[in-house]
Amino acid sequence: MDAARDMGLLRFTTAGSVDDGKSTLIGRLLYDCKAIFEDQLSALERASLLKGGSGIDLSLLTDGLRAEREQGITIDVAYRYFATPRRKFIIADTPGHVQYTRNMVTGASTANLALLLVDARSGISEQTRRHAFLSSLLGIKSMVLCVNKMDLVDWSRKRFEEVCGEFRAFASRLATASITFIPVSALYGDNVATRSANMPWYEGPSLLYHLENTYVGGDLDMVNARFPVQTVIRPHDDGAFHDFRGYAGQIAGGVFRPGDEVVILPGGKKTRIGAIFCGDKTVTEAFPPLSVVMTLTDDVDVSRGDLLAKPHNQPTEGQDLDAILCWFSDKRPLRAGDRVILRHTTREVQAVVKSLRYKVDVNTLHKTEAVPELALNDIGRVQLRTAKPIHYDAYERNRQTGSVILVDPFDNSTLACGMLSVKQPASAQE
Amino acid sequence: MPDYHLSQLDLLEAEAIYVLREGAAQFQRPVLLFSGGKDSIVLTHLACKAFWPEKPPFPLLHVDTGHNFPETLEYRDEMVQRLGLRLFVASVEESIRTGRVREETGANASRNRLQSVTLLDALAKWGFDAAFGGARRDEEKARAKERFFSHRDEFGQWDPKNQRPELWNLYSGRMAPGEHFRIFPLSNWTELDIWSYIKREEIALPSLYFAHERDTVVRGGVILGLCQSVQPRPGEVVTRRTVRFRTMGDAPITGAVQSTAATIDAILAETAAARTTERGGRADDLRSDTSMEDRKKEGYF
Structure with missing residues (x-):
């Protein structure tokens, strides 16, 4: 049919x-x-x-x-x-x-x-x-x-x-x-x-x-299992769910099943998936872009912004990011040294622009190096340094874990979007 | 290779739940705007699913115009009880009585625009910093430009020409004190999606959505159901018709459609074949080509 x-x-x-x-x-x-x-x-x-x-x-x-x-x-x-x-x-x-x-x-x-x-x-x-x-x-x-x-x-x-x-x-x-x-x-x-x-x-x-x-x-990335945690579900009720602790989020990549071993990033603690829920029903597997709640078999510390992956296939961890940015702001240009807030999956982290490598002409694809700034609608490649490590993939591999937006810490406007690249492939492959 | 295929309803549900959780996680005091209409009923259902087995970590807020159908209020109270949710009610009558707004006069007077003031007052009074709404982009052309996370300035105004770009599923709820956000998890749903989902999830609805016999008048080309707040005017002929409602707004401005669709399946068939939009019977939208945009800029839903 x-x-x-x-x-x-x-x-x-x-x-x-x-x-x-x-x-x-x-x-x-x-x-x-x-x-x-x-x-x-x-x-x-x-x-x-x-x-x-x-x-x-x-x-x-x-x-x-x-x-x-x-x-x-x-x-x-x-x-x-x-x-x-x-x-x-x-x-x-x-x-x-x-x-x-x-x-x-x-x-x-x-x-x-x-x-x-x-x-x-x-x-x-x-x-x-x-x-x-x-x-x-x-x-x-x-x-x-x-x-x-x-x-x-x-x-x-x-x-x-x-x-x-x-x-x-x-x-x-x-x-x-x-x-x-x-x-x-x-x-x-x-x-x-x-x-x-x-x-x-x-x-x-x-x-x-x-x-x-x-x-x-x-x-959709069906290979690299990635689960960014949005929120922790703890009912604290007097009934059947008194001890329930679940982690809610949308699957960003790969397939998760009950019993799978997972690694919690940052930290690297390993545990296993207990059950996976879609609403009040359990499912035998979860894949992108399903929104689910997972329970874990060990009592571990997991909170919003953490990422679950598989031990043998982990994302890149790092504070120095290589990104192609599209600059959105007509109020200020991007210059080296600028401080921004970087939003990646379900977490926010402070970041600073280390350097501006080149600008791309969107009509001719010509790259100009040694440019002083990116202005509204400019596209260019930059180096960013985050205050804490983030766990990411190359954008070509995973649109969710490979994308960021930059937010102005002063007026909260969205300044840019960015696609991340990974210079060396992740050490562990599937 | 196993088949990891999701139907469009699965995809829309996953997206809406993600947005509900982002809203709950990024704001201090979110609230869900509940009108008694099918979209806010679906949204409430999704909120219960998103946080199960916990209750949604936010209350509901109903802006009561005082012109609601009694069936809407009965449904609201029964639902809140059944789901164990907390409900706040903000009253337009109260806003009129205290002089915050002045009631419109004239032939097509409605309390539709007054709701914006009552809503903004309620958000300020109870300190809500984000309000989930059931608005959909397919409803109306100004709503087609809405974001999932829609910023409102300290006057509650929407600035459509200066909206934040929204990419991938990265929603930023950062704002200055006194500002707030409207969040629309159902942005990508159509009327047909809503009905298909109501059927799939077996969601109970107010009886007004199903065909029933009712005394009606025709006013300005729109069929209005008689109730306490809609009484026949001199010269209007009261006719008993078999009707149902496609949207649920204030009784004096919500047009009924002549229909014999008394079940979800019949409504689905009728919706799929419909040749007019659901808001086509809304007198508030017929005022001008940009009346929705104008109301939204003032803080409307």
């Missing part, structure tokens, strides 16, 4: 401006999947009329804030939801201009797939390259390049292949596992929800079919 199987959830990101036809494409997907409702449609008609346009402007569906509508731009990440009988989809729709790099990075941080859009007439734009680079930087393994407005190039196979070739040349420098190319006309719906009759030379799937069926399970 594989055809009827619930494929779960696919989160994908889009970026770009109205000119690429992004809003038309999303609108078309939502419309063809019956995810636009009648009252939304009539509200859109009212708003489109007020703006003086003819016809319905589908971008008004995602541009929800007053300022966005007034200025005709998307400021923030907008989340859209639709579902087919096979899968539920969450779209993180972000503006594509360079001043919104931080929004693109935010949308990409939780996405399984990046949907890139180009105009068949003009080919790969700076914006497409930027979105592709940021998606690969944030570890998105699947990309779909929709070559849009095929109706305006006479459904030309030659033009489609030229654009694909142009993108392949660029993408060969990115760490993306799979790229799917689809020729579409968002305006007329060709290859969006159904295969196009205008492009018989194209033998691949429609966009929707691809989104429904693409495999994304590989995004």
